[in-house]
Amino acid sequence: METIRVQKLHKEYVKWNWQAGRNEPFTEDMTLFTLTTPGSTYALAALESGYLCHVYYGKRTDDEDLSYLLHLGENPYTPKVNSRDMGTFMDTTSFEYPVYGTGDYRESAFMIRDSKGTAAVTLRYKSHRITDGKPVLSQELEDCTVRLPATFADKDEAKTLIITMEEPRTGLEAELYYTAFTGLDVITRSVVVTNKGTEPVDIERILSTSIDIECSEYDFITLNGSWARERFIERAPLHHGKQLVDSARGESSHQSNPFMALVSHNADERIGEAFGFNLVYSGNFIAQAEVTQHKRTRAVMGINPLDFRWKLESGKSFTAPEAVMVYSSEGIGKMSRTFHDLYRQHLIRGEYRDKARPVLINNWEATYFDFDTDKLISIAKEAAKSGIEMLVMDDGWFGHRNTDNSSLGDWYVNENKLKGGLGHLVDEVNKLGLKFGIWFEPEMISPDSDLYRAHPDWAIQIEGQPMSQSREQYVLDYSRKEVRDNIYSQITAILESANIEYIKWDMNRQITEPGSLKLPPERQQELWHRFVLGVYDLQNRLITDHPHLLLENCSGGGARFDPGMLFFSPQIWTSDDTDAIERLKIQHGTSVCYPASAMGAHVSDCPNHVVGRSTPFATRGNVAMVGTFGYELDITRIPEADRAEIPAQIEQFKKYNPLVRKGDQYRLADIFSDNTFDAWMFVSKDKSQAVFTAVQVLGRPNYHSRLIKLDGLDPGRKYTSSLTGEIHTGAALMNCGIAVDLSGDFSSVVIEFNAV
Numbered sequence: 001m002e003t004i005r006v007q008k009l010h011k012e013y014v015k016w017n018w019q020a021g022r023n024e025p026f027t028e029d030m031t032l033f034t035l036t037t038p039g040s041t042y043a044l045a046a047l048e049s050g051y052l053c054h055v056y057y058g059k060r061t062d063d064e065d066l067s068y069l070l071h072l073g074e075n076p077y078t079p080k081v082n083s084r085d086m087g088t089f090m091d092t093t094s095f096e097y098p099v100y101g102t103g104d105y106r107e108s109a110f111m112i113r114d115s116k117g118t119a120a121v122t123l124r125y126k127s128h129r130i131t132d133g134k135p136v137l138s139q140e141l142e143d144c145t146v147r148l149p150a151t152f153a154d155k156d157e158a159k160t161l162i163i164t165m166e167e168p169r170t171g172l173e174a175e176l177y178y179t180a181f182t183g184l185d186v187i188t189r190s191v192v193v194t195n196k197g198t199e200p201v202d203i204e205r206i207l208s209t210s211i212d213i214e215c216s217e218y219d220f221i222t223l224n225g226s227w228a229r230e231r232f233i234e235r236a237p238l239h240h241g242k243q244l245v246d247s248a249r250g251e252s253s254h255q256s257n258p259f260m261a262l263v264s265h266n267a268d269e270r271i272g273e274a275f276g277f278n279l280v281y282s283g284n285f286i287a288q289a290e291v292t293q294h295k296r297t298r299a300v301m302g303i304n305p306l307d308f309r310w311k312l313e314s315g316k317s318f319t320a321p322e323a324v325m326v327y328s329s330e331g332i333g334k335m336s337r338t339f340h341d342l343y344r345q346h347l348i349r350g351e352y353r354d355k356a357r358p359v360l361i362n363n364w365e366a367t368y369f370d371f372d373t374d375k376l377i378s379i380a381k382e383a384a385k386s387g388i389e390m391l392v393m394d395d396g397w398f399g400h401r402n403t404d405n406s407s408l409g410d411w412y413v414n415e416n417k418l419k420g421g422l423g424h425l426v427d428e429v430n431k432l433g434l435k436f437g438i439w440f441e442p443e444m445i446s447p448d449s450d451l452y453r454a455h456p457d458w459a460i461q462i463e464g465q466p467m468s469q470s471r472e473q474y475v476l477d478y479s480r481k482e483v484r485d486n487i488y489s490q491i492t493a494i495l496e497s498a499n500i501e502y503i504k505w506d507m508n509r510q511i512t513e514p515g516s517l518k519l520p521p522e523r524q525q526e527l528w529h530r531f532v533l534g535v536y537d538l539q540n541r542l543i544t545d546h547p548h549l550l551l552e553n554c555s556g557g558g559a560r561f562d563p564g565m566l567f568f569s570p571q572i573w574t575s576d577d578t579d580a581i582e583r584l585k586i587q588h589g590t591s592v593c594y595p596a597s598a599m600g601a602h603v604s605d606c607p608n609h610v611v612g613r614s615t616p617f618a619t620r621g622n623v624a625m626v627g628t629f630g631y632e633l634d635i636t637r638i639p640e641a642d643r644a645e646i647p648a649q650i651e652q653f654k655k656y657n658p659l660v661r662k663g664d665q666y667r668l669a670d671i672f673s674d675n676t677f678d679a680w681m682f683v684s685k686d687k688s689q690a691v692f693t694a695v696q697v698l699g700r701p702n703y704h705s706r707l708i709k710l711d712g713l714d715p716g717r718k719y720t721s722s723l724t725g726e727i728h729t730g731a732a733l734m735n736c737g738i739a740v741d742l743s744g745d746f747s748s749v750v751i752e753f754n755a756v
């Protein structure tokens with residue numbers, strides 16, 4: 001089956017001539033491109049006049065020619081025969097990559113400022129080509145080329161259509177990339193603009209995707225929150241005007257995620273239509289849906305145009321980050337599973353992509369800054385007895401850092417705390433049979449640091465403007481290669497000094513006073529994007545030079561849980577809120593587009609440090625089990641009964657981890673609309689094994705057990721329940737449900753189902 005079909009069409013139409021009072025025939029040539037995935041079709045057409053129009057996106061149709069959708073019963077506002085109505089054509093036609101200033105008053109995807117200071121853009125189709133697989137995206141800078149995070153595919157896994165558009169006035173060329181994946185209902189898009197003219201041009205807006213769809217009667221789903229409650233699902237009906245989520249903070253943020261979905265009003269986990277959009281980017285973004293005058297919806301996503309401008313010299317190119325689009329006609333659940341498969345197979349890299357991750361113990365909630373070698377070794381000793389596999393030393397091991405007020409940028413060991421040095425500590429931990437991991441916050445600089453004293457100009461700042469501190473720190477100017485090189489050589493020295501097998505890369509503040517003391521005035525608005533490119537450059541170097549290193553990204557909890565980060569690290573810290581009950585919403589919301597295999601999740605001590613709640617140790621384990629799993633507590637001081645549970649908890653995690661990492665996730669309850677309980681399951685791809693978990697929030701007086709319908713099983717096969725030993729068909733388990741009897745606040749149960 002072809003994934004991308006190209007048809008040259010000669011269409012015959014009839015147009016009503018108002019002046020003459022009669023129908024008149026006319027013809028139009030066009031090239032129709034139809035991208036097909038197993039369950040979706042995406043069609044676009046380059047008209048004879050050069051306009052690139054959107055034709056269709058939605059449930060798969062094998063109809064070869066969908067171009068009739070361009071003129072749905074309307075008087076055709078075709079430029080060729082209707083130049084007097086050009087304004088109407090521009091403002092009502094569905095465009096693939098809408099531009100600013102020529103009559104399309106909806107949100108535009110592309111806007112430039114030329115050397116004369118004017119802004120109107122015209123993009124005309126020039127040519128196209130198709131390649132097997134998927135080209136790498138990169139951005140050339142003055143002193144290096146940065147590979148952008150993006151999904152990847154082998155030659156037989158995807159096809160890419162590249163349409164070249166030209167801008168006659170300035171000589172710009174825009175290449176629009178569309179990749180259709182053969183086995184997944186995914187289309188990815190990105191844009192590369194090259195200045196083939198002679199004058200520099202300022203790009204003021206370059207979004208990654210724009211799509212005009214016939215779906216105003218839909219809901220808009222976004223993932224919003226704050227520190228300690230990241231990615232809560234918000235759902236509201238679309239309405240006229242613009243609905244948007246964005247970040248202007250320099251990172252994807254706690255507050256909103258570069259994700260949106262448009263779903264039919266009836267869509268739930270199992271039924272209805274869902275269009276999911278996710279930007280493979282970790283900086284300022286917008287994700288917006290605009291219901292227009294004729295009740296079409298324009299959905300756009302890309303780098304936030306606020307305070308963005310990129311000076312494109314003659315001969316240079318700019319690459320917009322990739323946008324991922326997923327279509328599902330089987331509800332939100334299927335949309336999520338498609339994202340999960342895509343990211344697990346085509347975004348996450350490195351040897352840990354398919355490998356079990358070590359069960360770790362992190363000392364942050366155990367000690368905060370108050371630790372030394374002896375304390376860490378005592379934790380490691382106790383951890384080793386319980387079957388834990390790695391000790392992670394968190395914040396506070398460097399410079400003279402004893403609280404969060406100093407030393408960021410001074411990445412050398414504080415030997416007052418770590419007597420005998422890092423090598424000694426790591427050797428001792430390794431002797432106990434544990435791997436060793438370490439924390440860095442490489443993008444930051446403390447005012448009280450040797451680095452700041454030597455290079456005060458390396459912090460992001462605006463000359464003459466007071467610098468705002470946040471957590472008593474500044475952000476390093478990662479647009480400067482010498483800054484990145486300095487930090488990288490410090491990190492490398494630490495990595496070479498001991499057997500370090502894991503890094504937690506943290507980022508604990510957002511950007512203010514966005515200025516670089518190095519960039520020229522006309523490039524200051526490039527800082528936001530150049531900062532993100534700098535982070536990507538450094539993470540690329542880190543994982544290329546250290547292919548066996550396990551990298552976990554983190555940002556003050558889960559402020560940078562985005563596909564850009566997933567390209568570099570197979571796991572990301574989901575939230576600083578480790579309370580099992582709060583995690584129900586956080587992990588449920590995160591799973592809307594990110595796989596459980598990527599979610600950092602730990603069992604912590606009680607009362608919980610963020611919410612003060614006490615939950616059973618077993619429930620904490622059952623919730624953390626659907627993530628990367630680890631402990632974040634002082635194992636030398638927790639109650640003996642809890643410590644005694646750890647070996648069995650780890651055994652349970654290891655038993656079900658292959659299902660969590662490789663299987664399909666089904667959400668069985670909606671904790672956002674009914675916060676009394678949650679339930680989910682993971683099913684193996686061959687549907688022979690499944691693990692089910694239910695968590696009760698508060699106990700309910702005088703209720704019988706809950707009947708929970710399972711999902712994802714083979715209706716025709718029979719399954720044994722590990723809880724009751726009973727055997728039922730998948731059909732019964734899914735249509736009628738199982739009775740789950742949970743008594744007590746915050747209680748939980750895990751049940752395995754095996755096909756007989």
Ligand code: DGJ
Pocket residue numbers: 364394395439506508554555556557558573575576
């Ligand atoms: C924020 C992270 O989310 C925490 O896990 C911890 O690493 C602290 N930063 C350390 O400062």
